Amino acid sequence: MLQSQPSQSDYDVIVVGGGPAGSATAMSLVQAGVSSVLLLEASQYRQSRVGESLIPDVRQCFNRLAMSHEFLDACHVRTPGTASSWGSGTLGYNDFVCHPLGNGWHLDRRAFDHHLALTAAERGVEVCxxxxxxxxxxxxxxxGLRVTVKTDAGHRQVETGYIVDATGLSARIARQQGAHRTIADQLTVIYGYFSLPESSAPGDQTLLEACEYGWWYRSRLPDNKMIVSVSCDSSYFSRQRLHNWQCWLDCLAGTRYLSGGLCGARFDPASLKSTATVTGRLWPQYGPGWMAVGDAATSVDPVLGIGIVKSLDDGINAGLVIAKALAGDRTAGDQHQALRDQWYRDYLQQHQYLYGLERRWPDSEFWRQRHHMAAPEA
Ligand SMILES: Cc1cc2nc3c(=O)[nH]c(=O)nc-3n(C[C@H](O)[C@H](O)[C@H](O)COP(=O)(O)OP(=O)(O)OC[C@H]3O[C@@H](n4cnc5c(N)ncnc54)[C@H](O)[C@@H]3O)c2cc1C
Known part of the structure; x- marks a missing residue:
């Protein structure tokens, strides 16, 4: 059961933000024996959420949380892999049939995040x-810390010895503690939804297509929906007026592969939205009595489709580390940070490698910038 306000005045740990990272952290804390955990979520999981491709590696996160992944087959769409035109004009295939963990999924992201929060509540987390x-x-x-919470019934104050910032890119709590984000890359993403004809075949591949000014992406969703998005620089977004759905559709029509599979699909102009995605990290990521997790700590480019799994994994690890810190272990935080630093260096190398594969447009500002991104810190 999800609640509308905290029932106690004091908690061992308060987790702020009920996305994948927050729910995973809260569940991991309970698994590690922390008895009173409060999870605060600003929304009611009613609005649609973006970020829908789930890689097969999520099975490992679910195993660590002792969660079944059966609900994924019940409410979401299995995907066999990705087809991409990246670095060449022909389509290449990355088939999950060769992946040791099997298929991935295309999510109803709102339902996925809601399910995680409900599972946390079943495990004994107080989810508000x-x-x-x-x-x-x-x-x-x-x-300790005093946390002011805005609820339907007005403002409430609750106390805790430890607070977790799982608020996503805004990192609202950590910034209040003086942390700041260093940004390695930033994209503007403009996405919209199509309704597919009832007769269309289910569960097709994610399609990725690089173009001179960025890259397009298309993914089949539950309920016969399709998300289509373009990632580019903010200057291109403004110049081409991509916030305007007609300009966006014109741009889409110029793609070689993306536009092809949309015959008979109906576009909903009101669904067109834009957002920023950031490759970057917060510094510091933890301090006395607080830790940032998930995108609040480290955010990645959606091209790799790893954001959700990275956030689940980070939350699970953070829960274990915080439980140790609460039990008096003074080294747990530093050890955890060293692993996170290594992960980020490896990720930046992967990012550079991927963007380095695309050399078809030597005069493109978009690709030039990414080819010359600073090498990862040693
Ligand atoms: C356009 C786009 C496409 C993406 N595509 C993919 C993809 O295909 N696959 C993939 O794996 N990843 C994708 N990602 C990345 C993925 O969505 C993120 O990595 C992931 O959502 C991060 O999880 P999180 O829990 O850290 O943060 P979030 O999911 O951002 O969750 C933060 C939560 O905190 C809550 N919150 C914020 N402030 C407060 C507050 N003050 N009080 C209480 N609650 C608060 C919010 O309501 C939200 O529920 C995409 C991202 C973007 C932007």
Whole structure:
């Protein structure tokens, strides 16, 4: 059961943000024996959410959380892999049939995040929705933190010894603690939804297509929907007026593969939205009594489709580390940070390798910039 406001005045740990990272952290804390965990989520999981391709590696996260992945087959669409035109004009295939963990999924992302929060609640986490964390200050005694929460019924204050920032890219809590984000790359993503004819075949591949000004992506969703998105620089977005659905559709019509599979599909102009995605990391990522997890700590380019799994994994690890820190282990945080640093260096190398594969447009500002991205810190 999800609640509308906290039932206690004091918790061992408060997790702010009920996306994949927040729910995973909260479940991991309970698994590690932390008894009172509050998860605060600003939404009620009613609005649609973006980020829908789930790689097969999610099975390992679910195993660590002792969660069945059966619900994925019940409510989401299995995907056999990705087809891409990247670095060459012909389509290449990355088939999950060769992946040791099997297929991936295309999610109804809102339902996925809601399911994780419900599972956390079943495990003993107190999950409060429509509860936005507004401020974190020291308690009068100075030994803990006081958290101000905006609920339907007005403002509430709750106390804790440890707070987790799982608020996504905004990293609202960590920034209040003085952390800042260093950005390696940034994209503007403009996405919209199509309804597919009832007769269309289910579960086709994700399609990725590089073009001179960025890359397009298309993915089949549950309920016969299709998401189509373009990632480019913000200057191209403004110049081409891609916030305008007619301009966006004109641009889509110029793609070689993406536009092809949309015959008979109906575009919903009201669904067109834009957002920024950032490859970057927060610094510091933890301090006395707080830790950032998921995108709040480290955010990645959606081209790799690893954001959800990275956030689940980070949340699970963070839960274990925080439980150790609460039990008096003073080295757990530093060891965890060293692993996170290594992960980010490896990720940046993967990012450079991937963008380095596309050399068809030597005069393109978009590709030139990414070919000259700074090498990962040693
Ligand atoms: C356009 C786009 C496409 C993407 N595509 C993919 C993809 O195909 N596959 C993939 O794996 N990843 C994808 N990603 C990345 C993926 O969505 C993120 O990595 C993932 O959502 C991060 O999870 P998180 O829990 O850290 O943060 P989020 O999912 O951002 O969750 C943060 C939560 O915190 C809540 N919140 C924020 N502020 C407060 C507050 N003050 N109080 C209480 N609650 C608060 C929010 O409501 C939200 O529920 C994509 C991202 C973008 C932007």
């Amino acid at each position: 929705v429509n509860c936005r964390c507004q401020e974190v200050t020291d308690t009068t005694a100075g030994s």
